[in-house]
Amino acid sequence: MMTFLLLFLLVATAGYGLYVYNRLVRLFNYTKEAWSGIDVQLKKRHELIPLLVKTVKEYAAHERNLLETITDLRSRGIAAGSLKDAETAEVSLSKALGNLFVVVENYPELKANQNFLELQREISKVEHDLQRARRYYNGTVRNYNILIEQFPSSLIAGMAAHRQREYFDLDNQSERAAPELSF
Numbered sequence: 371m372m373t374f375l376l377l378f379l380l381v382a383t384a385g386y387g388l389y390v391y392n393r394l395v396r397l398f399n400y401t402k403e404a405w406s407g408i409d410v411q412l413k414k415r416h417e418l419i420p421l422l423v424k425t426v427k428e429y430a431a432h433e434r435n436l437l438e439t440i441t442d443l444r445s446r447g448i449a450a451g452s453l454k455d456a457e458t459a460e461v462s463l464s465k466a467l468g469n470l471f472v473v474v475e476n477y478p479e480l481k482a483n484q485n486f487l488e489l490q491r492e493i494s495k496v497e498h499d500l501q502r503a504r505r506y507y508n509g510t511v512r513n514y515n516i517l518i519e520q521f522p523s524s525l526i527a528g529m530a531a532h533r534q535r536e537y538f539d540l541d542n543q544s545e546r547a548a549p550e551l552s553f
């Protein structure tokens with residue numbers, strides 16, 4: 371009877387270990403899939419930026435510094451080798467694009483240009499899709515990191531060399547600040 375109980379505990383422990391290991395693998399692959407969704411949106415964004423810069427250049431020649439900054443930030447985003455580098459470049463690029471759309475307000479003929487309006491809509495759609503992809507990625511990373519931290523799955527994660535993944539945060543720091551109101 372004792373042998374049967376010991377055998378049952380051994381099989382149950384091994385079964386649980388396999389279950390946790392397979393869950394870790396599944397969540398790890400979900401994070402990779404989610405990152406590919408972000409990567410697709412970033413590539414779309416990077417493809418639209420040269421068209422936007424070209425369109426704005428035709429109307430706003432003296433906004434050269436801003437357009438060069440946007441082009442440089444786009445290059446940094448494409449060349450980013452790590453999640454932190456990509457995050458830093460993309461946050462800066464988002465701010466620069468925001469500044470560009472503010473500057474465009476000074477050019478009514480540009481605001482009425484059909485190509486510019488279409489590019490603005492496309493970039494807005496990509497930004498929305500990027501935000502959704504980022505949420506999905508961060509959710510899968512959260513689930514993966516929780517499983518790695520929880521006991522006893524942390525033991526299996528450690529043996530299988532699973533490490534926590536970083537979140538991808540494109541939030542604009544200015545969006546977190548409380549708005550200033552003046553009366």
